[in-house]
Amino acid sequence: MDIFNGLMLGFSTATTFGNFLYCFLGVLLGTAVGVLPGLGPIATISMLLPFTFGLPVDTALIMLAGIFYGSQYGGSTTAILMNLPGEASSVVTTLDGHEMAKQGKAGRALAAAAIGSFFAGTVGTLFIAIAAPLLAGLALTFGPAEYFSLIVLGLITSMVLASGSLLTALGMALFGMMLGMIGTDVNSGAARFTFGTPNLLDGLDFVVVATGVFGLGEVLANLENERSRSAGIAQVSSLFPTREDWKRMAAPILRGTGIGVLLGVLPGAGVLLASFSAYALEKKVSRHSAEFGKGAIEGVAAPEAANNAAAQTCFIPMLTLGLPGTATMALMIGALVVQGVQPGPEILTQQPALFWGLVVSMWLGNLMLLFLNLPLVGVWAKLISVPYHYLFPMICVFVAIGVYSINNSVFDVYMMALFGVLGYFFKKVGAEPAPLILAMILGPMAEEYLRRALLISHGDASVFFTSPLSLGTLIVAALLLLSIISPRFRKVREEGLQEVD
């Protein structure tokens, strides 16, 4: 099927009443959780996952995807108006976005973010339509050795990008791998780390861990500053960028989109790396670099374009290789598998309506988001001021229902509570949970591919270096690790990540 026919099929799938409605619901919910600090797309998607089991598979995926990229839009609203990142990926937006708001240019900053995001979203979806079929064709050249190397790259990327020390990130990744090993060994059927309880024989459900760490843990952490939470929301004036604004933000949006599109495909990088890199690049190349940190519109447009572009293109490895680059993508795989669809190179030929429907719905969703976020920004600003003593108990109830309904298991609810406390502890000691969650998902996959690659090669580990694809991937991973040892890069990383805190 060529792209044109594919897009036609996608349009007919995405514009059915149900799919259109759920796409809207998804982006609406995504914007809401993006706006609210302390509630992110991972926790939201985990909570809603069991409720999508009854929907058709295309509808479910369209809605869940909408939540994810919708939160990228919503996150910037809070960042600009309140100097609080609604989402991790909008931390850099606070730097110049909130400065602009202080200067009375909040509306123009919001417009820059939304327009940048929309443009990037459009390019991102187009890129999926072109690149995903190509990669699916290439996917057959990926054997066990290549998959293993790709996973190693993903894990190392997520460690290098985590805030805090590399050692902490390594510890978190190793802990995550251990959590992933709990359960029954895939080849021999032996029970591992189950402490004799049958509840652990199936392993830990990663939705349980993610909901605990990201949902409950965030709620606990936010309770601390509930009293001191300032309700200072900047006033929104004109939403129309000036001619000067347009001129200044056009090139940064293009560059941000390019960076986001490429980095989104890289496993383990996620949307955070994209927004950081785009900001760093603009700061270097911009003629107004002195204004950065003092309200430069480039510093809003570029990272917002980048994070949204990455939010679209990170679907590519998930759909075509079945390889989740981020925790959110692992949730999407879960949603597909539950419905009997195995992501992988066959998905385009076996589920064309699902694939193309998703691509088109993403573009439609981005269009809806543009309208949701600009004219309605006042509504979202009000949402920020919803008192947490109403919101948090509701979140707690919803996560408990959500987790319980996955397996009808009370044990899972207790596990989630335990991981909630653990999540709070991680927050207190400054250990970022992203590498833990990713390692928990990718660890068992890495083990499976490592064992298979070595079985096929009769124990000869050189297969990882004789395949050019695998060798190249491992070299990139090694360079990433080395770069952190180099004092110059370390300084850049620390500066970049400090700005987050």
Place this chain on the structure above:
Amino acid sequence: MKRREFMVLGGTAALLASSGTAWSAGKWPSKPGVVISAYPPGGTSDIITRLVADVLTAKFGQQFVVENHAGAAGALAGGKLARAAADGYTIMVSGSAPIAANKVVQKNLAYDPQVDFTPITIVAESPALLTASASAPAKSLQELIAYAKANPGKVNIGNPGAGTKGHIAAAIIGQLAGVEINHIPYKGSPPLLTDLLGGHIHFALDAPSNYLPHVRDSKIRGLAVTSLKRTSELPDVPTVAEQGFKDYDQTLWFGAVGPKGMPAEIVNAIQGAIKEWTDMPATKEKLTSLGLTAVANTPDQMRVSIQKEIESIRPLVDAGLVQPT
């Protein structure tokens, strides 16, 4: 307003929570049920599981949902079933590994399929199909054996899990031909097929459904079927017996089982529904296109099949020819 909303929410939560515990009273089925699939979506075992779930949903007017618990050659799903309540709301449909072979193949199996399961019916059966990638060093079974003799320890044959029929059928060929074969377990058929198409592994022995279209497209080569006679779906592919292994006959089956102590009337109701469905001409046609033949035997007949399967594998395990890797 807020308070009332919250109370409604709490009520919903309580309702949802109570629906998880079994209502044993009343007529079965009074609530949705679960059909466990022991392999990932898309493989033969999973296709049959989904067909059965649809049949039960249509017949009994309650939703029967498929849950995939792939891993450890079905032992993960088997363990899940063994721990489930025997109220007729959880059953499993699977190839023979978690229902029979795992008992002798996996030393650490957390359940005993002959004790912890209630047989319902064998849904369908089929021969296994030996396939080779386009770049494989052999174009027939004889060439494969010759290659294995010339390159001891170099032949890898993929299977959808340790103890699956694909694994066992390959082990028997190795035993009869006196060659060493490395068995590479996969997590079900789809990933094995992907690796075979990509040439990362050169041979696979598995249920035929997923491979049929690719053999017809000549993207992979069918080397042999394990049944005594050739199959109608691949008339050009010779049997193993034809290629020098007289009387070689291996059939794989897919069956439905429930947890230990499932009420006989529910077992019979499910068996009856499946039997009724397999008797329909449309079903037969559908199964044939997948390379399968309908069986729908009685629970007692299935019990005998399980026993026979286990006894036929035990000597292979004792001889060290079939073991998890």
